[in-house]
Amino acid sequence: MARYVALRIGQSLLALLGVSIIVFALMHLVPGDPVRSALGTRFTPELYAALVERAGLDRPILVQYFDWLGRAVTGDLGVSFRTGQPVALALGQRVGPTALLAFGALIVGLLIALPAGIVSAVKQGKAPDYAANTFSQIGVSLPDFWFGILLILVFARMLGWLPPGGYASFADDPAAALRYLLLPAVTAGVVTGAILTRFVRSSMLEALNAEHVRLARAKGLPWRYVLRHHVLRNAWIPIITVTGLQLGTLLGGIIVVEIVFSWPGIGRLALDAVQTRDYPVLQGAVLLVAAVFLLLNLLVDLVYARLDPRIRVGAST
């Protein structure tokens, strides 16, 4: 197990290094000049040259990369071109809200997917199955900006039950935080739930059709007992994997939901950074999301290995 863990950590670090190279290269290869953009209408050749020098953009790109990487390792992600604020600080302010929203969405997703997927598999080919399939079909094709605005219209404007956007931190006011969280979490969670429903259903079906399950039923074990001890236990593993990956996707992919609901998260920060060519902020944000994604992946694999010894064995051969 120790060897497997070390191997997976090593792989994750390599992947992160790869991400850092790609991110850095992309930022510098896309058209649009960050300094020109930061200056806007203040542009003069003198000011431009001074800023380029101050930002170190006149150095060879490899030197810039290693300089950036060296600092990034120590947690220094540089300073925003636009605001002059340290990138680590800007990201630090946004991580909480984004994580809260992502977890909220995941919980909504699981609350939908687990019952829907299980019922749909157990009642395969019957009405509940069709209903669940229809839901997941609609759910995955729902544009989140449209669905978010629809929820705002219904629950904030027409019914007046919930605020139409905004944010409060859990630490300051848990009740307000929940009120603000509900609509954006449902918006992002419905899509996640739709995707997860399919995985839950298919892994349940696979487990239901396994030979040991049929044997258990054949020897007359109660159906509920079989379901709990033989089916769910096996179906669980792929569901955990996909759930972990979905959480990673949510963390990096709720930009639109953040914009619609005025949520002060990383997505909105990254979008602003793209528009203003604020390299340090964008690089930091992408690197952070990639690191979290890889970390989640690693955790999922480790949990997985713990639950299923075959995975460990496979890795060490």
Place this chain on the structure above:
Amino acid sequence: MRIRVLALAAAAALLTTACGDGGGGVDVDDPDAGPGENGEASGAEGGTLIAAIGGEPDQLNPLTTTSSFAFTVLENVYDTLVQPGDDLSMEPALAESWETSDDLLTWTFQLREGVTFHDGSDFTSEDAVASLDYIVAEGANGWRFAAVDSFEATDDYTLTIHLNTPAPNLLTQLGNFKGLSIAPAEAIEAGTLADEAVGTGPFRLVSSGADVIELEAFEDYWGDGPHLDGIEFRVIPDEGVKLTNLETGEVDWIDSVPPEQVTDLEGSDALTIGRTAGFDYWYMSLNNEREPFDDPDVRRAIAFAIDPAAIAEAAKFDAATPNETAIPEGSFWYHEYAPFGHDPDQAQQLLDEAGVSGLTIDLMVTNEFPETVTAAQVIESQLAEVGISVDIRTEDFGTWLAEQGEGNFDAFALGWLGNIDPDDFYYAQHHSEGVNNFQGFSDAEVDELLDQGRVEVDEDARKAIYDQAAERIVDQASYIYFYNPDIVEAWAPHVTGYETLASAATRFVNTRLER
């Protein structure tokens, strides 16, 4: 001659403008503010106003930011020496009075006594000099003081400005907007303005974060007010959602309203719409350094083919006024002149005479300002009528600016925001040495007029000069002007004492919450 501003561009105009919102609402009451300590500057008497703005300020140093969202906040935190009044002429603020020498090269300002900064220190002429020197050296607006030789603190409450050449627009340059704020000399030297706002305005910055910026009433404010306990600015990027926030009472005031809803909402009892003709303008320009756009007749042909009214309607619904010149009706400097109208026949004739056919124009617009994209679509269909095809190139703003700087375009569309003085409207954009003359327009007559306008101190004579310059610029189609958008804000009915201003200044000093 220490100020060589060159180039600092243009702009008065802050290219980042706010998009408005409207809102209504209700909100936080926290009536714990007592009356101010000194009688006439009464302190707050009630409530925190929740204001929604469309984006995050990039920073809160008024002297270096160019973000309109930053100014929406800082308008209430800082003061300038003079400030725009109702008719946009400059009125006393931190300066109480001023006089000019006979040769017009020395301006002497008597500063207000008894003004306190938010950190408790007294405002004196040293602070004014430090702020203005800093603006010239490092601020975003140093170009405004090209005519200034030096700023001098003659005594504690006397500021003398020495000029190299007469500067008839000096007052406007000192008070146009809060980019010209006065901050304490100490904070400027220490370089702490970005972290800690220290102004003399009616509200003090308490905290700023990604989601909320909080101001509270400053009890030692020198003027009347404020009447609120504080203001809380929230960032709500989506215009429709921002309006819903007002309608549901989450916020009390919003900085813009979706243009297509303005007319409907004006009759509503649920909220108040503040609307006034704005000083921004939107336009397109053709690359004068490329054929065939180097020929004024070709540029004119395109101006004849385009219908500014149709563009205004498409881009802003009813919330804009078509205008073939830059300066809006209602300004002292407005000059009625509209030689083009919409005349495809005339356009075709000019193109035929110039021997131009089968022309394709690379028109650069940016999704940062969606009105440019809408304008481009209208232009495309109108130019098709005269056999010109348009390739609409939509860039993000960073790329757009870089391409503009390098001259990689046949044409571009954009806007200029927040100008007041005619020199701001024309010099940087149309003088052959103007720093924002990206279209490469060069006309000896315009250059001469714009140079004269900079030194003519008689207002009527100066207006005559700019009227002539405006006609020439329009005739030569250096810019093809579309419209002036209205400034539209909205607030809840219980918000009183707030007024939407043509200068776009968002002043909450007289605002009250009456619920």
